Structure formats: C-alpha cells, structure tokens
Amino acid sequence: MRIALVEDDVTLANNYQELFGRAKWQVTHFEDRLTAMTHIMSSAPDLAIIDVGLGAEEEGGFQLCRQLRATPETERLPIIMLTARGDQSDKVFGLNLGADEYCTKDESTDYLIAVINKLFRRIEMDRRSPTEERIAKSVGELQCQLCPGASR
Secondary structure, rough: EEEEEOOOOOOHHHHHHHHHOOOOOOEEEEHHHHHHHHHHHOOOOOOEEEEOOOOEOOHHHHHHHHHHHHHOOOOOOOOEEOOOOOOOOHHHHHHOOOOOOOEOOOOHHHHHHHHHHHHHHHHHHHOOOOOOHOOOOEEOOOOOOOOOOOOO
C-alpha cells in the first residue's frame, strides 16, 4: 500500500516513514500542501496522512483535505488527519471536511497502525467485487428482493 505523508516536521516524518516501512508500506513524504496535492493527483496513493499545520499555512492540512474531497479523482481517497491539535472543535472540523479519521500525535503508534489497517481493510473490500453472500441479505425468513441471486 502507498501512503502520501504530508508533514512539515522532517524529523517526525522520518520517524513515521520508518514506522510505516516496518509494516512494508511505501511512504512518500511532502512538506507542503501544494507539492502534496500535485503528487497525490498524479500518483494516486492508497491513503493520505495529513498534518493540520503545514509550515506557514496554519491550517494547510485542512485546506488540502478540502481540496482532495472536492476533486473527483481524489474524493474517495482515505484521509487521516494526524496532528498535535487535539481540541474537539478541530477534530469535528476535520471530520466534517471529510477526513476518515482524526488522530493526535500523542496517541500511541499502535493506535495509528490500527487505524491505518482499518482503512486498508476498507480499501481491499471496495476493490473486491461483491459476492453473492455479501449481496443477499436475510433476516429470519425475510430476504432482499432486489439482490441478484436472493430467493423469495
């Protein structure tokens, strides 16, 4: 899996790259919003992990999230906001912009890896064609009549 990591702190980014590398994930690091947006549009990573504050752009990560959600090619890209900003209002704002997750940098790396794994499972599910078992839903004797293969 390929991750676009958008983080202005190079030392911190190197730590995350090492952590993700141990999980055998490919990581490309970007320090600013504009470079990240250009690369994400051209390379289609599987996941974007974005810091909120990006150098001189105090809310550059929020802007990048908004841009990615507004662009048809990236509107479904899984996004994790990874930031030191842990106020509930920031979390709510990030999630309302379209981030799939909002993690703070003080959370354990185990938690971050679990969140990433969860999103990668979702990506894999989206890539597979639905099986009849997944399509045909039933509760007791009730079955979905619109599902192909479902009996009446």
